Amino acid sequence: MDATRLRRAIARTPLAPVAAFPGRLARVARYDAKVLRTSARWLATSREHHNYTYELTRLSREHLTWFVSVVCDVPVARVRGYLAEIAGDAALRRHIEQATARSARRGLADRRVRYARRVGWYAIVRATRPAHVVETGTDKGLGSCVLAAALLRNAAEGHPGRLTSLDVNPEAGYLARSAPWADVTDLVVGDSVAAIAALDRPVDLFLHDSDHSHDHERREFDAVEPKLAPGAVLLTDNVTTTGVLAEHAERTGRRFLAYRETPLDHWYPGDGIGVAW
Template structure:
């Protein structure tokens, strides 16, 4: 009996799990060894302790382009152009690198600029041309600057807009204080729920990226609902952890779609973008 026939014969017996164990063990070992190497490298080379940044795989970027194309009803070629814009924005990259180098919190931030799924935020803003964006959770201000870069491009094409970035931490947003990005960003320090209630301008695009507990995320969307402009779009950066936005979309008669990113050479499995429209 040749090897192939022998394996097939064993597969039909009670010995099958025992015979398959070495192969299964080898596959797990290869996966875990790679992950350990990537994790060890990150511990030595990165300073980040949350809000991890990384690049996306080519395939993940392609899926992100199609995701934006669908939710924004925009041709895929145009979306790819938007993604290329943010990745080739040298002025923004220099600003982030230089500001991070001189920031008081530089010990917890990497100088290398890696946007991850935020390039999707950029493309959505370029496609939708919102007049008013509200982002909850500014942290360093990386996402705020990405949104601002899209708004500046929109303004140059005759579609001005502003982003209101909310954060409870008084030290948040150190990247947002430099022109031209600061010219379209309003940084508000305080509780996000109270800040949303105080908004006096209709919101065209609302992005949840603050306290990622299910209860708080739900409160933000519930409170934001009364502040939305007709046809507004809702985004969550918490889509891999909760079903809050999907449930909100169902209650309010919206469509919902989720995208999950795939990082390059990072121990973190990635996050994603949820959209209700």
């Protein structure tokens, strides 16, 4: 009996799980070894302790490109152009590197600039040309800078807009305090739900990226709903954690899509972007 016929014969017997165990164990071991190598390299070379930064795999970046194309109803080639813009923005990259090196938090931040899924935020802002973007959860201000960079490009093309970025930490947003990015950014300190309720102009694009609990995310979307301009776009940065935006989209008669990123050479499994429009 040849090897193939023998394997098929064993597969029909109670011995099948035992016979398959060594091969299954080898596959798991190879995967775990890769994760351990990646984790060890990160522990030795990175300073970050949360809000990890990384590049996307080539395939994940392509999936993100198509995701934005579908959501914003623009040609995929145009979205690729937007992603090339942010990748080639040398002034922004240099600013983030220098501001990180000068900051009080430099011991817990990497100077290398890696945007991950935030390039999707950039492309959505470029495609939709919002007059007012609201972001909750500023942290260092990396995402704020990406959003501001898109708004500056829009303004240069005759479509000005502003970013309102909300955070409870008065030290948040140090990356977004320099011109020209600060010229289109309003940093607001305080509770996000209360700050949303106090907004005095319509919101064209809203991004939730603050407290990732189900209750708080729901409260933010409920608070911003009456503030939205016609055709506003809603984003969540923790779509892999809760289904709040999908629930909100169904309740309010919107469409919803989610994108799951794949980090390149990083132990963190990544997060994603949820969009309702």
